[in-house]
Amino acid sequence: MKTKPSRLIAVLFCLSVVFSCQPSKQFTPRDIAIVPQPAQLALHEGSFNFSGKTKFLVENEEQASIAHQLCTKFKTAANFQPKVKIGESEGKNTIRFATNPAIAPEGYSLDVTGNSISIQASQPAGFFYAIQTIRQLLPVEIESKELVKDIDWLIPALSIQDEPRFKWRGFMQDVSRHFMPKEYILEIIDYLAMNKMNTFHWHLVDDQGWRLEIKKYPKLTQVGAWRVDHEDKDWSARPRQKPGEKATYGGFYTQDDIREVVEYAQQRYITIVPEIEMPAHISCALAAYPELSCTGGPFTVPSGDVWPITDIYCAGNEKTFQFLEDVISEVVTLFPSPFIHIGGDEADKTEWKKCKKCQARIRKEHLKNEHELQSYFVKRMEKFINSKGRRLIGWDEILEGGLAPQATVMSWRGYKGGIEAAAQGHDVVMSPNSHCYFDHYQGPQDLEPLAWGGYSPLSKVYAFDPIHESMDENTAAHVLGGQANLWCEFVPGPKHAQYMTFPRLAALSEAVWTPKEKKDWKNFSHRMISQLKRYDFLDINYSKSAYLVSCQTQYNTTDKLVELKLSTELPDLKIRYSLNGEEPTAASKEYTSPIQLAQSVEVKAASFQDGKRVGKVVTHKLKIHKATGKRVDYQIPNNKKYNGSGTINLVNSVRGSSNFGDGNWQGWYGEDMEVTLNLEESTPLQKITVGALQKAGSWIFLPKNISFYSSQDGKTFEELGEVMHHTDPITGGTIKHDFVLNAKDKKAKYIKVIAHALKKCPRHHAGEGKKCWMFIDEIEIE
Numbered sequence: 001m002k003t004k005p006s007r008l009i010a011v012l013f014c015l016s017v018v019f020s021c022q023p024s025k026q027f028t029p030r031d032i033a034i035v036p037q038p039a040q041l042a043l044h045e046g047s048f049n050f051s052g053k054t055k056f057l058v059e060n061e062e063q064a065s066i067a068h069q070l071c072t073k074f075k076t077a078a079n080f081q082p083k084v085k086i087g088e089s090e091g092k093n094t095i096r097f098a099t100n101p102a103i104a105p106e107g108y109s110l111d112v113t114g115n116s117i118s119i120q121a122s123q124p125a126g127f128f129y130a131i132q133t134i135r136q137l138l139p140v141e142i143e144s145k146e147l148v149k150d151i152d153w154l155i156p157a158l159s160i161q162d163e164p165r166f167k168w169r170g171f172m173q174d175v176s177r178h179f180m181p182k183e184y185i186l187e188i189i190d191y192l193a194m195n196k197m198n199t200f201h202w203h204l205v206d207d208q209g210w211r212l213e214i215k216k217y218p219k220l221t222q223v224g225a226w227r228v229d230h231e232d233k234d235w236s237a238r239p240r241q242k243p244g245e246k247a248t249y250g251g252f253y254t255q256d257d258i259r260e261v262v263e264y265a266q267q268r269y270i271t272i273v274p275e276i277e278m279p280a281h282i283s284c285a286l287a288a289y290p291e292l293s294c295t296g297g298p299f300t301v302p303s304g305d306v307w308p309i310t311d312i313y314c315a316g317n318e319k320t321f322q323f324l325e326d327v328i329s330e331v332v333t334l335f336p337s338p339f340i341h342i343g344g345d346e347a348d349k350t351e352w353k354k355c356k357k358c359q360a361r362i363r364k365e366h367l368k369n370e371h372e373l374q375s376y377f378v379k380r381m382e383k384f385i386n387s388k389g390r391r392l393i394g395w396d397e398i399l400e401g402g403l404a405p406q407a408t409v410m411s412w413r414g415y416k417g418g419i420e421a422a423a424q425g426h427d428v429v430m431s432p433n434s435h436c437y438f439d440h441y442q443g444p445q446d447l448e449p450l451a452w453g454g455y456s457p458l459s460k461v462y463a464f465d466p467i468h469e470s471m472d473e474n475t476a477a478h479v480l481g482g483q484a485n486l487w488c489e490f491v492p493g494p495k496h497a498q499y500m501t502f503p504r505l506a507a508l509s510e511a512v513w514t515p516k517e518k519k520d521w522k523n524f525s526h527r528m529i530s531q532l533k534r535y536d537f538l539d540i541n542y543s544k545s546a547y548l549v550s551c552q553t554q555y556n557t558t559d560k561l562v563e564l565k566l567s568t569e570l571p572d573l574k575i576r577y578s579l580n581g582e583e584p585t586a587a588s589k590e591y592t593s594p595i596q597l598a599q600s601v602e603v604k605a606a607s608f609q610d611g612k613r614v615g616k617v618v619t620h621k622l623k624i625h626k627a628t629g630k631r632v633d634y635q636i637p638n639n640k641k642y643n644g645s646g647t648i649n650l651v652n653s654v655r656g657s658s659n660f661g662d663g664n665w666q667g668w669y670g671e672d673m674e675v676t677l678n679l680e681e682s683t684p685l686q687k688i689t690v691g692a693l694q695k696a697g698s699w700i701f702l703p704k705n706i707s708f709y710s711s712q713d714g715k716t717f718e719e720l721g722e723v724m725h726h727t728d729p730i731t732g733g734t735i736k737h738d739f740v741l742n743a744k745d746k747k748a749k750y751i752k753v754i755a756h757a758l759k760k761c762p763r764h765h766a767g768e769g770k771k772c773w774m775f776i777d778e779i780e781i782e
């Protein structure tokens with residue numbers, strides 16, 4: 001009888017387990033959950049055991065300090081510490097580091113056998129990433145902040161050859177809209193490193209707070225870092241500081257803090273790119289130094305929304321450039337980053353148009369308009385930044401009026417700016433708000449905390465490709481990489497920041513590290529299970545939105561039925577539901593195909609994994625009413641931009657969510673709504689409900705009042721009543737409000753509904769006096 005070599009290895013392996021005193025285990029591919037997925041991985045038989053006897057054999061101090069970072073984790077979680085030896089080459093149970101110049105920058109190879117590990121890399125970063133891979137091969141308990149007993153610290157025997165797809169793997173944290181303490185910044189740097197990200201873009205300046213100590217301009221932080229505490233109010237409804245009011249909310253980093261963070265990041269092979277916004281998003285700087293503006297001020301640090309951003313640095317005044325050069329001079333001493341980010345986004349040129357100095361500059365420099373004036377501004381700053389040996393990077397608005405000669409563009413308004421800049425031969429970092437905005441919702445809006453808007457769930461982030469499909473080889477070569485941005489208007493502190501960042505950061509890391517052909521959503525979803533356990537040990541407040549059940553309802557006009565579809569973002573989950581209001585359990589009915597409903601029900605659904613409920617129970621109430629499926633005539637039609645499901649929308653029994661773009665809302669822009677419902681026969685009434693939405697930040701306001709009329713012939717109408725609304729139109733986040741009319745003992749064949757809109761944004765709102773929206777989802781007749 002012939003024995004296959006693999007069987008022989010297996011037998012020998014089993015024998016070795018029996019006869020050795022070392023713990024051992026045979027791993028399967030499903031046990032391996034490295035994020036981001038390595039470029040190449042081959043699993044072998046056997047495993048390597050970490051113990052107090054394990055030795056790291058390294059070549060130099062820098063490698064030693066990389067090894068030490070993992071040893072510290074063992075010390076905490078396992079109560080032993082492998083040794084680290086420089087220059088030794090002997091021993092069993094060793095992890096040997098060897099420099100190999102043939103390996104790609106940041107790449108590494110990792111070979112694990114039963115009694116040794118060999119790591120090769122050309123750069124320290126490569127060794128560091130190999131250690132992150134080992135960390136993720138170890139039991140998730142390695143992340144524990146206290147001792148965990150009865151764990152075999154084994155990793156599978158395997159070989160990995162790995163290198164990043166992109167050299168810019170970035171994450172941006174906004175610390176201006178809400179200040180994040182230094183301790184949190186150190187934490188994020190750790191998490192970025194765990195996922196082999198290498199760039200931390202620190203958004204240190206924006207209208208609502210200057211966060212970086214500048215020795216030459218102390219008022220930037222004495223004044224500019226503090227605002228009146230209006231945290232209890234909606235971001236778009238926060239009043240300006242009144243005379244005598246104390247500015248108590250905020251904070252900043254001292255230069256010592258910055259040095260500490262930069263060093264911490266360097267030890268984790270992360271470059272910190274500081275962003276010093278100009279010429280806009282700088283109200284805080286003008287509050288401190290009003291002479292840098294066109295008007296001279298006075299200004300205050302805004303506690304919330306500023307739009308449009310008209311208070312910007314004066315481009316005609318030499319003092320502005322002197323100030324910015326002084327600031328940048330201090331910035332370059334603090335941050336070794338090759339890139340300095342100058343912002344450049346969303347500058348409204350209203351003041352530049354009126355300003356004598358700006359207009360004189362336009363004439364003197366023979367510029368065509370204010371866009372070219374911004375381009376002049378950026379080009380001048382680029383010269384200065386280059387003179388310090390650094391490169392300028394800015395948001396894609398820096399393309400307007402002509403790009404500075406060496407500038408790198410960070411493309412946020414989709415891919416367009418990046419594609420254009422690359423075509424002009426400039427380097428770009430792709431950070432399109434279609435995929436990379438972590439301030440967007442990641443689950444059904446009704447179930448999520450208030451966010452900026454948008455929808456960028458885990459799968460969308462995972463699908464992000466920094467190279468746009470329209471790019472050819474030459475333009476693609478200019479794409480340095482990709483980045484996600486966490487803007488923090490709606491993120492009040494670290495715990496919430498974690499919620500918005502995780503697990504989307506894991507998806508992002510794979511989008512910027514893993515070869516495109518190795519990306520696999522289903523496989524990633526499986527690896528997430530172990531990542532989430534890691535997050536639990538690290539005490540990360542991650543989002544479980546990808547486990548939520550989404551409900552989509554559609555009215556079937558032919559069969560006069562409501563069809564309900566249930567889905568989850570992650571694959572391989574079971575959805576179970578009930579129609580009687582009871583909590584779904586592992587024994588509830590499993591969802592397999594759309595549910596047809598002809599009566600009012602309360603659907604409760606949740607996802608299940610391995611027989612256990614994961615994620616919240618989602619409740620969906622469906623009310624079939626007397627107008628369901630009836631004809632609606634629009635005397636004042638809705639704006640076609642928000643058309644919902646068309647003329648059935650208001651009577652399809654499908655209610656809208658807090659997401660005004662979910663396809664269930666109709667919008668009227670600067671106009672009232674007037675519609676007539678045809679109930680086909682004289683119908684006894686109980687009450688009439690009209691659903692409306694308010695989202696002040698998106699310029700959507702509830703109607704002022706709604707009037708109801710009844711008719712038997714569709715010609716002469718009699719007033720049934722009116723429902724008013726009294727809440728302050730600019731407070732609160734998203735409000736869904738039902739206007740309910742008591743119509744008891746009344747009868748009607750036709751019902752006319754007129755919703756009187758606000759038409760214009762109210763006083764104190766960012767859009768004061770401009771047209772606004774009114775959104776209606778359903779007219780329910782009972």
Ligand code: TNX
Nearest residue numbers: 345346395412439452487488
């Ligand atoms: C646009 S992205 C901005 C930020 C906001 C963000 C909200 C960019 C360069 N500017 O100031 O925080 O939208 O999503």
